[in-house]
Amino acid sequence: MRKYFITGLLILVPLAITLWVLHAVISTMDQSLLLLPAQWRPEALVGFKIPGLGALLTVLIIFVTGLLTKNFIGKYVVGLWETALNHIPIVSSIYSSVKQVSDTLFSSTGNAFSKALLIQYPREGSWTIAFLTGKPGGDVAKHLNGDYISVYVPTTPNPTSGYFLMIPKKDAIELDMSVDTALKYVVSMGVVAPEMAAQAEQNKACN
Template identity: 35%
Template sequence: MNDSPERISLAGRLRNNFLTGLIICAPLAITIWLTFTFIDWADSWVTPYIPQRYDPQYYFNITIPGTGLLIAMVCITIIGFLGKNLIGRTIVSFGESILQRMPLIRTIYRSVKQILETVLKEQSTSFKKCGLIEFPSPGMWALVFISGDAQGEIAAKLNAEGEEMVAVFMPPTPVPTAGFLMFVPKSKIIVLDMTPEEGAKLLISGGLIAPEYTSKTMTTPVLVPPLGQVSE
């Protein structure tokens, strides 16, 4: 009976060590797996189109992971460089004019291009800030990602009331891939200092993983004496 606590303590220590090791190894293993899966996926798409004389694997007779991905990145960069000059813009405009004449293709192309331009544009403020809005009722607050100011017809109709409206995306917990697009008055949003990545962690974890925060307006703390002690 005396060794029972020791056995429980040893089992507890082994369990804690295992959980600690799992927390350390699992994110690393998942990251490595996702990275190599993406590299293999990119290679499977690009490598078959590489001429044999330009394929390093032909000369070394071994499989080099990431060759297709690297070549694709170089080609995309060269195309982007050429697309900035007059000749490149002319070719791109000619290609887009052809796509615009295809009934189904033009809709897909226009939508994808608009999404990519919005996400990749350096001046874009989409999903660069987090905020809080009162939802679903006053006194209850929900985390949202701020997309930007309302535009187009929505801005013309809503801003007519005299207050600027902002587009926000409110995802659910714990899967932030779905959610609601809402237009909220700017004065009704509390903008947070946390990054969208930190907001996503807070959201996915159900509030368990909160980012560290230090108030920018901190002043010298006022020391309050314990109860029962009255300053003379």
């Protein structure tokens, strides 16, 4: 019975967590309906709430925003908006920092997480997965002698938090695995080995 119980947990726990995350995301995105006038909201028109409608509205707003800012007029308006924000104390530093990070992560020409690396951290003889994010720049680079790289060391099982390090390039070993496979390895705390992840991807592609 213990064996069957554990098997059931292995099946239901990932499913339950996935559903919980989706519910949290959709519920948060549904709050965008508050942007509509009260008389235009679903509960006023049909008498009840429609789950997921806010998520669709959020996706539509993002899509339309991207569409409008692709032309000359849209880019001009965005330029004016950013110029105004850059003249507001505190807001300018927060906005510019967040924009630089988002441009790096989401831009098709960005180099965020371009390679999976193996480095010694937090001490010599202890190895962990890291991701190449670029090279040190600005005044920082002037104080570093030699060829250095910038890396991100994620925590597990939550890779959205981690540590930013600048290390000598010679101290990093480039891994022959994709960034996605390396992330799965980190998130699973080493349970899902790279070979297993690669095989799962191949099976998925075949199906």
